[in-house]
Amino acid sequence: MNTASETATPFSAVLLTPSQPKKEITPADIHSKWDLWSSGVSLLRGANVWQALVLSKVDGVVFKGDGRVGPPFTQEDFYNLASLGANYVVISGPGLFTEKPPYQVDMEVQENLDHLLEMIANADMFATIALRSGPGKAEWSLCCWGEPYYRGYFNDRIWTDSAAQQAWVDMWQYTAERYHDNPIVVGYKLMVEPNASEVLFNISEPEEFHKYYSGSLADWNILYPQIVTGIRKTDSETPILVGSDGYSSINWLPFLKPVNDLYIVYVVHQYSPYEQYTHQDPWGNNSYPDTFDTNNDRKEETFDRNWLINLLLPVSNYFLENNSPIAVDEFGICRWVPGAAEYMYDLMGLFEENSWNYAIWEWATSYRPFEEEVHDFNFRFGSDPKLRFSIENSPLMDVIMYYWSMNIIRPSNVNFVNK
Template structure:
């Protein structure tokens, strides 16, 4: 469930909701995830510290996170807390090639990868988070950074060193909660070897897998397809790993079959996973941005749910095997 800070100057007051974080996630959306068999919400959330110095807790963001974790638990969902943004890393790093289109390029903040003070602040931010959630049985893990991308910003990314420093800082506060650590390159398994996860307690390598990209991100009426082999997830070397994001646009050729093969591949390898992205229930957004919404069916022009959507049925078929809940 990706969410970001709301900027009224570019977002208006309805598209992502009134803020401070959007899109709003409704109770109906959380209930729907549980009813369809899901037992985990991966909260891809803004970090609880301010993005600019002096780095300090942003209570509006922190309160939103705490409320969302509590609401997930109430609906029978574990939470993984993951931070998309934080000190000197803005949401717009995920749109770094789109500057001066729908937002000014000045909003792209990637100074984290060059500034030691900001890197230390990420460790402080995670210590604060661990203090708050270490005793919460509904928190299944901490994802230290969503899609680290220092590899795309600086010549020698500090992420491997930084990830270890954050992990050690968390372990000073919380020795039990699993740490989900993604490789550089936007959680690309090709960067796995750069990470050192030893001596950090319970750790899980968290990769994202949208391969084959031309197929999973295909445009309307694209001829892009997939093979049985390309639908499989190639396992990384780590003993414990999960796929923190995977998905396919609903109009892609044979999307339900692709989802079935991918789910089967991950199940056979004992890997947990999270679909990108479960609908939030905020209608103003979903009428416009619904390419990943499994309930809207195959028609690219659809603006509402259809009955018995095959892609959603495949997710439900596998998720219904879940038996453990908070």
């Protein structure tokens, strides 16, 4: 790691010690995986890691590595994540079954997941298995929808093909059977960002989608309960994480119909305002707090903590209506965005106030060919878009580590892991 650092600011200097949790929870209070989600206080704080199948025609044999799945991670990657305070990893990667029929176990993908879980366990962190691809569903509509270069690689037949949907159920039943006894696996995330509404119909509003397509094969509310049922045939207790269609965005959450299961966690992904703020280009000048048009309505809004509170209200209301735990399993910001540290400080603080577990996007691999090219969310690189190496600290890193330092629960100190 390079020892350079960004200039300290008065803001970062005030982040000295974590505030006391609202509720006293100790490792002795945690007796099951479910307790990590339902104890009324944030207990899992960490990051997503991303992987996908390597296609040599698209990726070559260097960019994402020469294995079946890439980019590769090392044990040191996870030791470094844990050393910053994280206790939780969302493995956002390919499913164990092939994308095309005959749908069957891909042994190389399975071996890769086994290896990731082993490294995460060695670093004393918990994990959720989150599947991005599998029967009838490729990675490409999540990362690259609408980009002509990837035409021919898109596969989203799961939303129109009952055989692919049944294979997705079978894949999860197989996955649960394989990993239900693994003590660090504390969640199954059924599908990363369901998106039938966009890829089939180019619909962004949940009201419109459900008016015309509710009850169809494209309706996630029909498919996901079948997956839950499949999992429960082999695993009755591991928490199941479910997000809504619309890429699990907040405005779609109220349209996600709860399922009758004792161990369900409902999740959202939070990147708003997307184009106007969190994903703006390096030359963008919208900041936080600030005043600008946050939603393309040609009116300026005050973008501050109150804006974030209002944004999260539907999530709080969903919890009150359904009495099921909530998690924010993806959120983040491009590292160069003005006011990123202040934004993340307020946002993560609101997660804490609501007692939600959360995982930032993302913890990047140290595999150099990939790290140099894909770095927008690599907060270790600091706020200078030109930097391609880790620095010692930055205001954004200080904020993330401030909240991660509140973690007191790890696999090594809870009863259900060490029986």
